[in-house]
Amino acid sequence: MDRRTPANSNPRIGVFGATGLVGRELLSILIERSVEADTIRAFASERSAGTSVAAGGAHWPVERFVASEADSIDLAFLATGSELSLELAPCLLAAGATVIDCSSAFRGDPEVPLVIPEINGHLLASDPAPRLVASPNCSTTIALMAVEPIRRAAGIRRMTVCTYQAVSGAGAAALEGLDRELRDHADGELPKPAHFSSPCLFNVFSHESAVDERGENQEELKIRAESRRIWNDADVAIAATCVRVPTRRAHAEAINLTLERPLSAAEAREILASVDGLVLFDREPGTRAPEPRDAEGRDEVLVGRVRADCSQPEGLGLWLFAVGDQLRKGAALNAIQIAERCLESIPLLSVESARDRVHR
Ligand SMILES: NC(=O)c1ccc[n+]([C@@H]2O[C@H](COP(=O)([O-])OP(=O)(O)OC[C@H]3O[C@@H](n4cnc5c(N)ncnc54)[C@H](OP(=O)(O)O)[C@@H]3O)[C@@H](O)[C@H]2O)c1
Numbered sequence: 001m002d003r004r005t006p007a008n009s010n011p012r013i014g015v016f017g018a019t020g021l022v023g024r025e026l027l028s029i030l031i032e033r034s035v036e037a038d039t040i041r042a043f044a045s046e047r048s049a050g051t052s053v054a055a056g057g058a059h060w061p062v063e064r065f066v067a068s069e070a071d072s073i074d075l076a077f078l079a080t081g082s083e084l085s086l087e088l089a090p091c092l093l094a095a096g097a098t099v100i101d102c103s104s105a106f107r108g109d110p111e112v113p114l115v116i117p118e119i120n121g122h123l124l125a126s127d128p129a130p131r132l133v134a135s136p137n138c139s140t141t142i143a144l145m146a147v148e149p150i151r152r153a154a155g156i157r158r159m160t161v162c163t164y165q166a167v168s169g170a171g172a173a174a175l176e177g178l179d180r181e182l183r184d185h186a187d188g189e190l191p192k193p194a195h196f197s198s199p200c201l202f203n204v205f206s207h208e209s210a211v212d213e214r215g216e217n218q219e220e221l222k223i224r225a226e227s228r229r230i231w232n233d234a235d236v237a238i239a240a241t242c243v244r245v246p247t248r249r250a251h252a253e254a255i256n257l258t259l260e261r262p263l264s265a266a267e268a269r270e271i272l273a274s275v276d277g278l279v280l281f282d283r284e285p286g287t288r289a290p291e292p293r294d295a296e297g298r299d300e301v302l303v304g305r306v307r308a309d310c311s312q313p314e315g316l317g318l319w320l321f322a323v324g325d326q327l328r329k330g331a332a333l334n335a336i337q338i339a340e341r342c343l344e345s346i347p348l349l350s351v352e353s354a355r356d357r358v359h360r
Contacts, residue, residue, distance in 0.1 A: 012039045015042050016077065016088060017043070022327060027040070027055035037075075046064050082105035114135075117334070130342070140222060149275045150259070170196070170244075247293075255322060259317070277301065289321055295323040296325055
């Protein structure tokens with residue numbers, strides 16, 4: 001049987017980790033953007049199978065994935081942990097699916113493109129089209145979205161990033177932990193750690209990921225390694241300090257740049273104001289800078305506090321403050337934008353029945 005369908009067939013989409021924060025955002029954005037699909041199925045762990053998840057104005061029945069049914073998926077979004085991505089991706093790829101992975105599992109794999117479509121989307125136009133694509137770490141995506149227009153105009157010699165990362169960046173359980181701390185506080189108890197090793201409430205702490213022998217944590221290493229890959233520049237100097245703050249959603253990042261060629265703050269503002277996917281928030285110095293609450297639920301990265309770094313030679317030093325919803329552009333939206341670019345070239349398997357169709 002010829003399993004290829006006409007080019008205009010819609011894909012059968014699977015969202016893995018659908019009950020999680022990124023998974024629910026994936027379902028919502030698929031609906032918001034009216035991504036054409038034959039079916040959209042929501043997969044999660046055995047714990048959630050048989051329940052439903054509310055997202056995008058619909059209730060999605062949650063299924064447990066069975067590997068023998070992998071050929072019922074044409075396009076898979078993986079929003080589970082990296083260990084599970086390492087299991088799921090080969091199985092789905094072998095059955096013919098295109099896989100977009102939101103975890104860190106494949107971000108360092110030279111065979112797998114690591115893509116922010118606005119920056120290196122050309123990697124998705126290769127022939128044959130990539131069947132496995134990694135979406136970058138959320139802090140990396142937010143920083144690079146803000147810095148890319150400056151890089152194109154003036155080149156980047158060095159970038160330092162200090163993050164103020166929302167609790168939801170660590171998943172649904174972390175957010176539940178913050179809510180528990182809030183309830184304890186309302187009951188008159190002192191904040192004690194409910195999810196991380198330090199309390200979130202009334203506190204900030206160094207990012208919880210493992211610290212290596214040089215003292216850098218994994219989030220800081222990811223920002224350097226992934227930025228260099230996405231920019232295809234192994235030499236650019238990058239350093240980060242990553243910190244968790246008690247906001248619920250949207251990461252903020254203070255970014256300091258050393259440029260290759262002079263660019264004034266006024267020129268930088270003009271460039272940043274003209275780019276799709278970015279909003280120059282405080283157009284006039286002294287007006288309110290972007291805050292996480294401004295970015296919640298928005299697709300764009302908000303940029304502000306664009307100013308010269310007076311400690312560097314005239315025109316070569318620049319500060320930016322970027323804020324982005326890490327569940328959207330930092331994860332789900334970026335993954336869907338990758339898929340939208342890939343969709344035309346996805347070889348679709350035949351649609352044998354409408355039994356899996358989800359009513360929405
Ligand atoms: N949160 C962010 O801001 C963010 C940003 C960028 C990338 N990411 C990455 O995106 C991925 C998902 O993150 P998240 O924040 O959405 O995590 P989360 O809220 O903890 O959700 C995890 C999801 O994985 C499912 N899962 C866990 N164990 C499973 C198993 N054994 N089999 C099948 N499904 C299983 C969970 O299902 P159950 O509900 O059934 O347990 C849930 O749907 C992670 O790799 C993360 O690093 C997250």
